[in-house]
Amino acid sequence: MKRFGFIGLGNMGGAIARGLASGGAFALHGFDPSEGMCRRNADIMTIHPTALELARNSDYVLLAVKPQVMRPVLTGLVPALGPETCLVSIAAGVTLDQLVEWSGRKCPVVRVMPNTPAMVGKGVYALCFDHELLDEGRRQTMLDVFSSIGQAHVLPEKLFDAYTGLIGSGPAYVYAFMEGLIDAGVTLGLTRAQATSMVSGLVSGSALMAEAEGAHPTLLKEMVTSPGGTTIAGLNALDEHRFKFAIGRAVRAAAERSKELAD
Numbered sequence: 010m011k012r013f014g015f016i017g018l019g020n021m022g023g024a025i026a027r028g029l030a031s032g033g034a035f036a037l038h039g040f041d042p043s044e045g046m047c048r049r050n051a052d053i054m055t056i057h058p059t060a061l062e063l064a065r066n067s068d069y070v071l072l073a074v075k076p077q078v079m080r081p082v083l084t085g086l087v088p089a090l091g092p093e094t095c096l097v098s099i100a101a102g103v104t105l106d107q108l109v110e111w112s113g114r115k116c117p118v119v120r121v122m123p124n125t126p127a128m129v130g131k132g133v134y135a136l137c138f139d140h141e142l143l144d145e146g147r148r149q150t151m152l153d154v155f156s157s158i159g160q161a162h163v164l165p166e167k168l169f170d171a172y173t174g175l176i177g178s179g180p181a182y183v184y185a186f187m188e189g190l191i192d193a194g195v196t197l198g199l200t201r202a203q204a205t206s207m208v209s210g211l212v213s214g215s216a217l218m219a220e221a222e223g224a225h226p227t228l229l230k231e232m233v234t235s236p237g238g239t240t241i242a243g244l245n246a247l248d249e250h251r252f253k254f255a256i257g258r259a260v261r262a263a264a265e266r267s268k269e270l271a272d
């Protein structure tokens with residue numbers, strides 16, 4: 010059985026590890042300097058005292074640390090790396106060139122960008138297979154791994170900043186939208202508990218419908234919008250406040266920040 014190691018067992022590392030644990034295809038290994046994080050994950054993996062020891066005991070090493078500590082973490086792994094180990098980074102903004110350079114040009118490297126719905130097995134993942142040392146077998150393994158815990162999309166690295174701004178950061182825009190709806194419900198007299206439960210049902214029902222119908226959201230929107238009715242009044246108010254423009258600005262700002270993180 011192949012060994013899958015995790016360096017960093019926080020929100021994303023821990024979530025992806027739980028997803029892989031339920032599939033049972035890999036022996037899992039982990040390292041995190043936080044004792045609490047190690048304890049929380051000890052039921053599904055072998056915990057190692059150092060990142061170097063973890064790398065010595067893994068065929069795939071998933072790096073789930075913050076971008077700012079990626080360089081020291083990777084340079085510390087160099088003695089354990091060789092062509093038999095595959096590195097997988099989920100850090101925002103850290104480029105393939107940087108990952109290859111910091112890991113001593115010794116092993117294949119994959120960049121993956123997840124999002125937080127990974128925590129409920131519904132992550133959407135971008136996979137970058139641009140590194141020349143990456144063989145077909147490992148590409149297929151990565152596709153199988155991430156398809157088994159959500160949606161996997163292969164993208165060239167040049168689209169990673171865009172993807173990070175749209176889908177990596179995306180759950181936060183959805184939650185901000187939900188927060189706005191909940192506050193509006195409370196303003197109009199619903200209790201916060203009622204509004205929260207109703208808005209959650211609204212968003213999950215609408216997402217399910219968009220997936221099931223396979224129809225463009227513009228058509229689904231038209232199904233709600235009666236001539237002279239309530240919905241067109243609401244949509245016109247959104248247009249007055251440049252709703253779509255604001256969303257576009259948010260995604261572009263996040264994509265630009267992703268690009269800056271590499272500097």
Ligand SMILES: NC(=O)C1=CN([C@@H]2O[C@H](COP(=O)(O)OP(=O)(O)OC[C@H]3O[C@@H](n4cnc5c(N)ncnc54)[C@H](O)[C@@H]3O)[C@@H](O)[C@H]2O)C=CC1
Pocket residue numbers: 016017018019020021022040041042043046060073074075076078082099100101122123124125177178
């Ligand atoms: N949270 C999100 O929505 C997304 C995060 N990412 C990326 O995932 C990575 C991890 O983010 P989160 O899981 O949200 O952060 P987190 O803060 O929840 O987890 C990071 C973990 O790294 C550990 N850590 C700190 N220094 C370390 C070291 N020297 N060696 C090993 N582990 C160390 C921390 O103890 C912590 O458990 C980041 O690079 C981020 O850019 C990517 C897409 C989405």
Ligand SMILES: O=C(O)[C@@H]1CCC=N1
Pocket residue numbers: 101173177178
């Ligand atoms: O905010 C961040 O930098 C990370 C990357 C994408 C989502 N969260």
